[in-house]
Amino acid sequence: MITVRFAPSPTGYLHVGGARTALFNWLYARNTGGKFILRIEDTDVKRSTQAATQAILDGLQWLGIDWDEGPYFQQARLPIYQEYAQKLIDEDKAYYCSCSVDELENLKKQAVNIGRAAGYDGRCRDKGEKKGVLRLKVTEGSTVFYDLFRDKIEFDNSLIGDFVLVRSDGMPTYNLTCAVDDALMGITQVIRGDDHIPNTPKQLLIFSALGLSPPRFGHIPLILGTDKSPLSKRHGAVSVMAYKEAGFLPEAMVNYLALLGWSTTNSQQLFSKEELIKKFSLKRIVKNPAVFDMEKLRWMNGVYIKQANPVDLVSIVRNYSSQRVWGEGTTPAPPWKEGELKETTPLLEEIIRLYQGRIKVLPEIYEMGDFFFSEQIKIEEDVVCEILGKDGVKTLLWETGQVMESLTIFDAISIEGAIRDLAERLGINAGDIIHPLRAVLTGKRVSPGIFEVAALLGQEMVMQRIENGLNIINQE
Known part of the structure; x- marks a missing residue:
């Protein structure tokens, strides 16, 4: 069975890039009849918060992304990681390193000065240390994997160095917990952002050292702003829930996120969630970075509002x-x-x-x-000058008020009939009445149909605003 996961760290809100990653995994699982697992990678104790965890869950739920298993919390799985770390020690595939921070910094500087890779050189491999950080004994050669979206990627193991598996405080690192969990949870494909490419060879080395079968890896390009720089707050909101607060519909957000790096053969733009599930394919994920266009998202949201x-x-x-x-x-x-x-x-x-x-x-x-939504409105100055300031408007408004007050049924049809009858009786165009009426009822040049507006405002409010308009004209 296809089994994928979304594994955020609860150190902040669910951002647009993370939401897209979750969506792609979810769509792939639903399209293939597979399983979607939610895993919270909270081993960074200092930065992980319950508020961030809740923000991630809220964001996924708002988007309608449900999960089949989880959420699993890595903090609750520490004994599992300790067991696998001990296995590596017992099999002489990992060792403790007692190098100080200053020593490691000097090592990096020396490597840079002689043009060598700055990875740890393994100087504690044979010291038999009993405490410190735990490092993996990285084998010689290279680590190769075939990315789902990028073909062959190869890393020289000497450039990776013996990396840390467990910190000196006993807390496992991201790469160890990620590899162990992916293996135990039966993850078949890892679909994530391309900022994780440097982590992939390390995780593959851990899989190999533990004798576990790795999943296939696929790395999707980052999302850029319209200026082609990495998406940030200056391009608009980054938090998914900020879009909810700004008035976007979840259906529109899901539709738009799906198109950030994926498309159909006919370049279809609008999809129901059911259509996305049916048509989603990893083969249609593109290699080039997607551009987040706020105007396109606003347009799409407008379409969904109109259809709702x-x-x-x-x-x-x-x-x-x-x-x-x-x-x-x-x-x-x-x-x-x-x-x-x-x-x-x-x-x-x-x-x-x-x-x-x-x-x-x-x-x-x-x-x-x-x-x-206000009893008193402010009429725009240019509207007062150019519409209410015209000759004869005062008389027209007074006549309109008399007609409005006489109506026993105050709905859009009755109001329109009364206005058009008045225009015919006065021998003028209906627009000559409608424009001043719109000005005093809305304070604007443009509004929805004024007959519908008047009906919704109600007879009492319409009469009050006509009177206010007449007072403004008298003051000019």
């Missing part, structure tokens, strides 16, 4: 309500109640429906549609 059921978005949008910053002198208006969104808000669902085709991330609803 507004009912499903209500609870997500509501979660952004606490991030809303109210302007000075403003108070929450429907669908707000005492500063918080109501538990059930049909109105919010309709507001979402109005903006689904306009926004790229969900919090933009509060930016574009801020007039829905």
Whole structure:
């Protein structure tokens, strides 16, 4: 059975590169009917935290990446690593080294000065030390493996040197724990970032020394920013959960991550998760680094928002309500109640429906549609000058207010009919009424259909804003 794993270190959040690695492993397991294992590599005691572990789990769960086994924690498996370390000692394949930090530093400097590799030279191999760090006796020759995505890769063992398996405090190193766990968990393919390529020969040497069968290794290129430098905070958020907080949908994030280094033969861009599972293949993973393009992610997220059921978005949008910053002198208006969104808000669902085709991330609803969420709005200065300042607008607004107030049914159809009837009666274009009405109801030049906007604001709020607009005109 195909068995893969995602093995993050809980020293920070789940970043974009790690999420893509997890996704590729998960898709491969689901595509082949294999097994996906989650392993938390927490042997770096000083840097590993419970908060980071939870952040990793939260990120995977938000993306919908589930696991078949685990999470396994390496801290709980220390006796296993100690057993295998002792096996290497008993078979004279590892030895203790008592060299001090200063000695090792001088050794490196000497090696550099004479143009030799800076790997440890094995000077403690035959000393019979009983304590210190435990090092592997690296054999002569070379270590070769055939990368799933890069073909043959070869390392000269003399350049590797006798590397550390167990630290002086008894804590096993990454390469020992990784090799032992991959063997015991039956990992068949290791799919990870190409920053791990230098670790692979060391792990293969450990597999060989322990007489264990290694998995196949495949290293995917790193993710770059649009300027072709390694992805960092200056290119946008790096933490996966930061994208959730910014208003991205998990379906869009999964779709986008899948395309960072993988594609189909027809360059398809939009995939459901089921399609990704069906079409994913290691053969389509590319060797060149992928470029993280925030604008493309925003576009893709906008597509998913547009296609979503507004009912499903209500609870997500509501979660952004606490991030809303109210302007000075403003108070929450429907669908707000005492500063918080109501538990059930049909109105919010309709507001979402109005903006689904306009926004790229969900919090933009509060930016574009801020007039829905404040009793007092600020009308943009150019709107006041260029629209409300025109001759005859004051009279038109007053007439519009009279018509709005007279309606007994206040829905979009009734409002549109009343406005068009008024325009016909006055012998003008409906747009001559619509533009000033939009200005006083929204404070903007552009908005969704003004008839739908007015209906959602409600008759009382519409009348209040028309009155406010007339007051502004009188002050000009």
